Amino acid sequence: MKEFLLDSPVTDGFFAYLRNFGKVESLPGVGEGFYKFEKPDWFSIKGFSRDTTVEVRFKKEVMDLTVDFVYLIFSTYRGEGEEIDLSVLKRREEAIGERVRKRLYGA
Amino acid sequence: MVVRFLKQMSAGERPLIYLNNAATSWPKPPGVMEAIAQSLSLPVFGSGRTTGTQGEDYITRARESLSALLGADTPENLVFTHNATDSLNILISGFLAGIKGECHVLTTALDHNSVLRPLYEYDQQHRICLDIIPFEGCSIRPEAAEAAIRPDTRLMVMTHGSNVLGSVQDIRAIGNILHEHGIYFIVDGAQTAGHIPVGLRDLPVDAFIFTGHKGLLGVPGTGGFFLRDPEAIAPVRFGGTGTDSFSLLHPRRMPERFEIGTHNYPGLAALAAGVEFIRETGMGSIMEKAERQTAFLIRELKEESNITIYNEHPDLPIIAFNIGGLQNDDVGFMLARGFNIIARTGLHCAPLVHRAIDGGEGCVRLSLSWNTTDEECRIAADAIRRIARNADSTVGQA
Numbered sequence: 178m179k180e181f182l183l184d185s186p187v188t189d190g191f192f193a194y195l196r197n198f199g200k201v202e203s204l205p206g207v208g209e210g211f212y213k214f215e216k217p218d219w220f221s222i223k224g225f226s227r228d229t230t231v232e233v234r235f236k237k238e239v240m241d242l243t244v245d246f247v248y249l250i251f252s253t254y255r256g257e258g259e260e261i262d263l264s265v266l267k268r269r270e271e272a273i274g275e276r277v278r279k280r281l282y283g284a
Numbered sequence: 285m286v287v288r289f290l291k292q293m294s295a296g297e298r299p300l301i302y303l304n305n306a307a308t309s310w311p312k313p314p315g316v317m318e319a320i321a322q323s324l325s326l327p328v329f330g331s332g333r334t335t336g337t338q339g340e341d342y343i344t345r346a347r348e349s350l351s352a353l354l355g356a357d358t359p360e361n362l363v364f365t366h367n368a369t370d371s372l373n374i375l376i377s378g379f380l381a382g383i384k385g386e387c388h389v390l391t392t393a394l395d396h397n398s399v400l401r402p403l404y405e406y407d408q409q410h411r412i413c414l415d416i417i418p419f420e421g422c423s424i425r426p427e428a429a430e431a432a433i434r435p436d437t438r439l440m441v442m443t444h445g446s447n448v449l450g451s452v453q454d455i456r457a458i459g460n461i462l463h464e465h466g467i468y469f470i471v472d473g474a475q476t477a478g479h480i481p482v483g484l485r486d487l488p489v490d491a492f493i494f495t496g497h498k499g500l501l502g503v504p505g506t507g508g509f510f511l512r513d514p515e516a517i518a519p520v521r522f523g524g525t526g527t528d529s530f531s532l533l534h535p536r537r538m539p540e541r542f543e544i545g546t547h548n549y550p551g552l553a554a555l556a557a558g559v560e561f562i563r564e565t566g567m568g569s570i571m572e573k574a575e576r577q578t579a580f581l582i583r584e585l586k587e588e589s590n591i592t593i594y595n596e597h598p599d600l601p602i603i604a605f606n607i608g609g610l611q612n613d614d615v616g617f618m619l620a621r622g623f624n625i626i627a628r629t630g631l632h633c634a635p636l637v638h639r640a641i642d643g644g645e646g647c648v649r650l651s652l653s654w655n656t657t658d659e660e661c662r663i664a665a666d667a668i669r670r671i672a673r674n675a676d677s678t679v680g681q682a
Binding site for chain 1: 617674
């Protein structure tokens with residue numbers, strides 16, 4: 178598990194953006210709003226809206242393959258309303274996914 | 285968005301509410317902090333290890349104070365180790381060293397990995413044949429222990445108080461049954477020492493384990509055991525003791541029989557101070573406060589229909605629960621990050637308990653100490669109820 182301190186608070190929009198890569202659950206009524214993003218076999222991200230800290234838990238067997246993708250999705254996000262070109266990220270996700278599957282399931 | 289740097293968990297702006305005392309108690313009484321500082325303010329005074337005579341003999345002080353608290357008549361039979369797990373390894377290995385061939389050993393489904401893992405290792409090595417006694421409600425029935433006894437049963441190791449369910453076991457009844465059959469009885473008191481009276485003087489227990497950093501209010505790295513008959517356990521560690529130095533064989537008298545190398549002086553100074561704090565405060569007061577606060581929290585949590593409490597009447601200040609629709613790990617995160625309340629989640633090193641109560645998923649555990657305030661309990665109850673009220677209707681909707 179790693180905790181990441183970001184240069185600006187996470188927002189509802191950020192977690193909506195994460196839905197492009199996995200499943201997001203939320204409890205808006207808890208604190209400022211609890212969010213959890215899960216990308217099975219890769220990692221999960223938990224945090225509260227308006228908090229600058231998020232917790233990232235990696236599947237340790239493939240962490241060496243997936244950790245850079247966490248940085249990539251954070252650095253690609255430009256804020257609410259900003260257009261994001263997902264094509265590069267999606268290609269990268271696919272390439273890493275292939276290696277993750279091979280490592281975990283041999284296929 | 286830029287990741288600035290990796291960060292450790294910090295206390296944040298809200299005051300920290302610490303409800304993980306069954307793991308390690310915090311905060312410590314001021315006297316414990318002072319004792320550590322004091323113990324380091326002068327060179328270590330260790331009989332046989334220095335020509336100096338200055339300083340306090342913290343080891344003897346800790347041994348005598350703790351013996352008095354646990355109701356043990358022979359302080360020299362109280363041995364210091366690194367922690368409860370260390371003690372269990374010494375005792376289990378030392379007992380089996382005196383047994384030829386395979387024997388039958390009993391433990392319980394309430395037990396911690398500190399008991400289970402050493403026993404499973406010996407079971408794998410065919411040194412023992414291990415049987416696990418299941419619990420009913422939150423307890424091991426003495427009749428179930430009796431029914432599990434075989435002609436070749438030599439040892440039973442079990443917890444005094446469950447670290448998940450907070451239930452104190454009837455070790456008197458179980459010990460009496462075991463002793464009728466000549467079975468050696470090791471009790472793990474990691475969760476009970478400092479929380480309830482133990483009374484080793486007349487308990488049918490052969491060895492009783494404690495740890496310093498939980499209810500006894502000391503610091504991690506201290507623990508030990510009381511041994512009624514030292515000859516029943518073979519020493520399995522050997523080395524310097526500061527005594528009988530000409531002998532190349534390890535001394536067999538107590539407590540050197542089991543205490544090797546230089547002691548943890550600051551840790552034992554802290555332990556002595558923690559025990560003295562408990563004795564000054566009074567076990568009655570400690571128990572009354574724990575019972576009242578635990579009952580309050582359970583009453584509050586029961587108000588939410590989607591909260592499952594696994595023991596509504598714990599004997600120890602331990603509350604294990606889950607919130608329907610939420611993973612225990614997520615509840616722990618929300619409490620920590622959203623409310624600055626520290627609990628513990630997961631399996632609590634007691635996998636067989638969780639296999640029985642929650643399908644092995646684990647739960648959230650709140651555990652209190654003398655230093656927990658009523659206001660902290662109120663804030664924690666409000667936070668948990670708020671999470672529970674928001675749980676079912678919103679999960680899965682981003």
